[in-house]
Amino acid sequence: MASSRENTADQTSLWGLAPYPVIMADRSGTVLAVNDAAGVLLKGAASGVSMADVAPAWLAEAHRDVCVGTVPATRTDGDRTAPASVSGRIAANSFEAHPSLAPDGSVVWWLVDDTDRRLAEEALATERERTRFLSEASNVLLASLNTGRCMAATAQLAAEYLADVAVVVAPATGGKLPLARAVDGKAAERALLGADPSDLPGLAEALQGFPPVPSRWIDPAALPAWALPQDFTETIGSVVVTPLPGHGVPAGALILLRRSGSAQFSENEEVFARLFAARAGAALSAARLYSEQSAITQTLMRDLLPPTLQRLDGVEIAGGYRPAGAAEQVGGDFYDVHPGIAATDASLVVLGDVCGKGLEAAVLTGKIRNTLQALLPMADDHERMLRLLNGALLNSYHTRFATLVLASVQRAGNEVRLRLTSAGHPHPLVIRADGTVEHVPTRGSLIGVLPTIEARTVETVLRPGDTCLLHTDGFTEARGGPLGDEMFGDERLRQALSECADMPAEAVVDRIQMLASQWVRNGPHDDMALIAISAPHTHHLSAVNGHTRGRYTA
Amino acid sequence: MNAPTLVTSTEELRDQLWEAVTSRDEYRAAGIVFTALDNGMDTETVLLDLIAPVQTKVGTEWAANRLSVAQEHAASAITERVIAALAHHPAPRTPPTRGHITVACVDQEWHSLPARLLAEVLTLRGWRVDFLGAQVPTQHLIAHLHNSGAETVALSSSIPTRLPTAHAAITACQAIGIPVLAGGAAFGHDGRYARLLGANAWAPDARAAARQLTDGIPAPNLASGRHQVDDLPHLADQEYTLVARTQPQLVKTVLVQLEDRFPAMAAYTAHQRERTAEDIAHIVEFLTVALYTDDDDLFTGFITWTAGILTARHVPARSLHPALDILAAELKDFPRATRLLDQARFALDRAPTTTGSHPGAPA
Numbered sequence: 001m002a003s004s005r006e007n008t009a010d011q012t013s014l015w016g017l018a019p020y021p022v023i024m025a026d027r028s029g030t031v032l033a034v035n036d037a038a039g040v041l042l043k044g045a046a047s048g049v050s051m052a053d054v055a056p057a058w059l060a061e062a063h064r065d066v067c068v069g070t071v072p073a074t075r076t077d078g079d080r081t082a083p084a085s086v087s088g089r090i091a092a093n094s095f096e097a098h099p100s101l102a103p104d105g106s107v108v109w110w111l112v113d114d115t116d117r118r119l120a121e122e123a124l125a126t127e128r129e130r131t132r133f134l135s136e137a138s139n140v141l142l143a144s145l146n147t148g149r150c151m152a153a154t155a156q157l158a159a160e161y162l163a164d165v166a167v168v169v170a171p172a173t174g175g176k177l178p179l180a181r182a183v184d185g186k187a188a189e190r191a192l193l194g195a196d197p198s199d200l201p202g203l204a205e206a207l208q209g210f211p212p213v214p215s216r217w218i219d220p221a222a223l224p225a226w227a228l229p230q231d232f233t234e235t236i237g238s239v240v241v242t243p244l245p246g247h248g249v250p251a252g253a254l255i256l257l258r259r260s261g262s263a264q265f266s267e268n269e270e271v272f273a274r275l276f277a278a279r280a281g282a283a284l285s286a287a288r289l290y291s292e293q294s295a296i297t298q299t300l301m302r303d304l305l306p307p308t309l310q311r312l313d314g315v316e317i318a319g320g321y322r323p324a325g326a327a328e329q330v331g332g333d334f335y336d337v338h339p340g341i342a343a344t345d346a347s348l349v350v351l352g353d354v355c356g357k358g359l360e361a362a363v364l365t366g367k368i369r370n371t372l373q374a375l376l377p378m379a380d381d382h383e384r385m386l387r388l389l390n391g392a393l394l395n396s397y398h399t400r401f402a403t404l405v406l407a408s409v410q411r412a413g414n415e416v417r418l419r420l421t422s423a424g425h426p427h428p429l430v431i432r433a434d435g436t437v438e439h440v441p442t443r444g445s446l447i448g449v450l451p452t453i454e455a456r457t458v459e460t461v462l463r464p465g466d467t468c469l470l471h472t473d474g475f476t477e478a479r480g481g482p483l484g485d486e487m488f489g490d491e492r493l494r495q496a497l498s499e500c501a502d503m504p505a506e507a508v509v510d511r512i513q514m515l516a517s518q519w520v521r522n523g524p525h526d527d528m529a530l531i532a533i534s535a536p537h538t539h540h541l542s543a544v545n546g547h548t549r550g551r552y553t554a
Numbered sequence: 555m556n557a558p559t560l561v562t563s564t565e566e567l568r569d570q571l572w573e574a575v576t577s578r579d580e581y582r583a584a585g586i587v588f589t590a591l592d593n594g595m596d597t598e599t600v601l602l603d604l605i606a607p608v609q610t611k612v613g614t615e616w617a618a619n620r621l622s623v624a625q626e627h628a629a630s631a632i633t634e635r636v637i638a639a640l641a642h643h644p645a646p647r648t649p650p651t652r653g654h655i656t657v658a659c660v661d662q663e664w665h666s667l668p669a670r671l672l673a674e675v676l677t678l679r680g681w682r683v684d685f686l687g688a689q690v691p692t693q694h695l696i697a698h699l700h701n702s703g704a705e706t707v708a709l710s711s712s713i714p715t716r717l718p719t720a721h722a723a724i725t726a727c728q729a730i731g732i733p734v735l736a737g738g739a740a741f742g743h744d745g746r747y748a749r750l751l752g753a754n755a756w757a758p759d760a761r762a763a764a765r766q767l768t769d770g771i772p773a774p775n776l777a778s779g780r781h782q783v784d785d786l787p788h789l790a791d792q793e794y795t796l797v798a799r800t801q802p803q804l805v806k807t808v809l810v811q812l813e814d815r816f817p818a819m820a821a822y823t824a825h826q827r828e829r830t831a832e833d834i835a836h837i838v839e840f841l842t843v844a845l846y847t848d849d850d851d852l853f854t855g856f857i858t859w860t861a862g863i864l865t866a867r868h869v870p871a872r873s874l875h876p877a878l879d880i881l882a883a884e885l886k887d888f889p890r891a892t893r894l895l896d897q898a899r900f901a902l903d904r905a906p907t908t909t910g911s912h913p914g915a916p917a
Contacts, residue, residue: 143776294697326693481831499622502624502628504628510631511623
């Protein structure tokens with residue numbers, strides 16, 4: 001035993017030089033020696049005291065485990081194996097304790113301060129988590145241009161990562177506050193409330209874009225009930241209100257709430273919440289801009305869209321329109337149906353084609369449609385109508401011209417009388433019930449080029465099962481087909497129409513549109529518009545026209 | 555004397571409706587449907603057990619050459635009108651209390667009736683429904699979703715050749731966070747193509763679709779940022795791209811070589827020649843989609859179905875062989891195309907030439 005003690009003394013003098021705290025204890029848990037560093041770190045540590053009295057609980061316990069051999073040897077020092085290291089806190093710092101076994105069974109504990117590394121690792125993990133969150137948040141936020149969905153996504157993301165409860169408040173519309181509220185990362189609920197944002201300190205300011213109010217300034221007790229999700233009854237412990245910065249205008253505000261048991265918001269967390277708010281605000285204001293723009297477009301476009309057609313006085317009228325660009329809703333082709341002013345008057349059907357494509361051409365179609373509507377009282381004289389339209393177009397700043405065809409439609413018993421006038425437009429076609437296809441030989445000058453025009457009106461009669469088709473050249477000039485580059489042409493159109501004998505008007509339109517669509521496949525094509533006018537097939541009047549109950553009415 | 559039976563069975567009503575729509579008698583068709591409603595049949599049953607089966611029969615009868623194109627279109631038009639008129643029947647209606655659904659057909663899909671029936675059924679069950687109709691370009695669908703804020707899209711496609719377009723539409727909807735319920739014959743009788751293309755759900759019929767929507771379809775995960783090619787890694791071999799881009803040239807080559815092999819074709823009229831070119835174009839189109847989905851059954855199924863159609867129209871089905879042989883020679887450097895063509899030729903030799911329902915049949 002004496003030699004062991006001498007050894008210990010030698011070793012102790014060497015440990016004294018070690019930059020790390022070192023403490024040695026025997027199998028019974030009695031400290032045999034400590035170096036100076038360990039003496040400073042562990043108050044009262046000296047030879048002869050018990051480990052349990054001077055070492056922190058985690059270390060004393062680890063010592064017991066090592067002594068009874070329950071710790072697997074995982075560390076290898078040369079040819080000797082040593083028990084695994086443990087770690088824990090001593091005072092404010094964090095330590096790793098590496099044990100070495102002495103031959104007599106006592107254990108030397110080498111303590112290494114790893115506080116800084118641990119802090120760095122924690123900071124790194126936090127930053128990684130935040131980066132992952134921000135990149136996921138960007139994916140989610142950028143996905144939708146719908147403001148409601150965007151608000152809901154923002155609230156859900158914030159309630160998943162930044163707070164227990166998150167509320168997104170958008171600027172008031174029509175005196176009401178749009179809200180999205182989410183709890184614990186679950187799907188958000190949306191609401192439109194007649195609430196006053198000044199109920200919550202800092203919210204009215206945040207909605208106007210003022211800097212955020214520090215969370216410690218906001219008393220959770222001041223939180224109005226509307227700011228909490230329905231069915232949420234827990235107490236709120238801390239509140240953060242952050243503006244959502246938009247493109248030039250405030251996009252709203254983000255309210256973050258934590259339960260009273262949870263930690264308060266740290267300054268670091270408030271800064272991070274603002275980083276998130278910047279992304280959410282950008283996404284929300286993009287969504288708002290998009291919805292404002294598309295509302296404007298829809299309003300302006302409403303009158304340019306082809307009208308919904310229905311039967312007139314028992315005559316079937318069906319139309320179809322496909323603009324040149326898949327992205328467009330309107331183009332240079334147009335049609336309109338104007339019911340006769342009095343029940344006995346003929347209805348006027350118009351179909352035309354303005355030179356050019358896209359929105360600019362569509363704007364001119366709107367003008368033409370308005371002008372023709374104003375000229376309806378003289379619909380019994382197509383040529384006069386066209387002359388006046390020509391004058392109006394010549395006097396406008398547009399340099400475009402148009403071709404069109406007018407059809408006055410009047411039912412007489414089973415038959416339909418048509419007066420057709422073409423102004424530089426492809427001939428109207430009549431499909432007889434037996435499958436013959438006739439072209440109606442009306443002709444006239446195009447509109448908007450020459451000061452004087454000519455037009456010849458031709459009359460024809462549709463008997464039951466006959467259909468008159470008005471179309472634009474987008475069909476006949478469509479390129480495609482099985483070989484990819486052929487024109488659809490007049491002959492194919494006539495052939496296709498001859499198979500449409502005795503079909504309802506809608507079916508003729510569907511059929512021709514389908515064939516054209518198959519012909520061009522994914523290739524480019526011009527605007528395509530068509531209208532079919534069919535004589536009622538039987539002696540019945542309209543049975544079902546989509547607007548009445550639909551019964552035998554004749 | 556027996557009193558006349560007042561209640562007619564659904565099957566009898568179906569036969570009557572079939573008679574009416576195929577003889578172009580809209581008034582009788584409407585009468586049958588309204589009488590059924592007045593006799594207490596509920597609107598959903600009228601739509602799904604009376605109208606829908608008749609419409610399916612229109613498709614199969616056309617395939618069997620027992621119905622002309624004109625009759626097929628006329629029947630569909632009449633059905634459309636009757637459905638529209640149903641909306642005005644005083645049968646009890648449900649106010650919209652459930653979620654907001656958009657129902658649309660994929661671009662270039664003109665069979666809108668299945669989607670129309672679904673839209674009507676969902677409305678009846680209390681959903682708020684936007685029905686966008688046939689041939690909805692993906693851009694319009696997405697713009698509509700941004701504006702309307704609908705929660706789910708029900709996407710319909712009847713023809714398998716629209717599957718690549720359907721895939722683009724599915725991924726586009728999911729990219730803006732909206733789940734897609736796929737339906738229609740194009741997605742396969744068991745929904746295999748819906749799964750392949752990553753649709754969030756698939757339903758074989760309107761009732762199943764309504765059930766799935768009620769159960770809730772989880773929203774796609776936006777955080778992952780998925781691409782079309784992630785669903786179909788085989789697209790990386792570029793076979794689909796190369797064949798799809800040269801479709802017209804392939805059709806031309808096959809047509810020219812067929813004329814070399816069969817001098818009789820020189821006597822074809824322009825019309826006959828065009829029909830032949832169309833048939834070839836159809837084969838190439840299905841081959842292209844089979845390359846997209848990498849699915850043997852899709853192409854083989856089409857070839858045997860076409861053989862059936864040809865037989866019904868008194869054209870020998872073996873006339874398909876030379877076209878497939880020429881395609882195989884032209885595409886010999888494309889391993890997947892070669893595999894598909896081999897499978898199809900093998901199946902054609904064994905196939906009993908009967909007509910039946912097929913994904914390509916108009917629904």
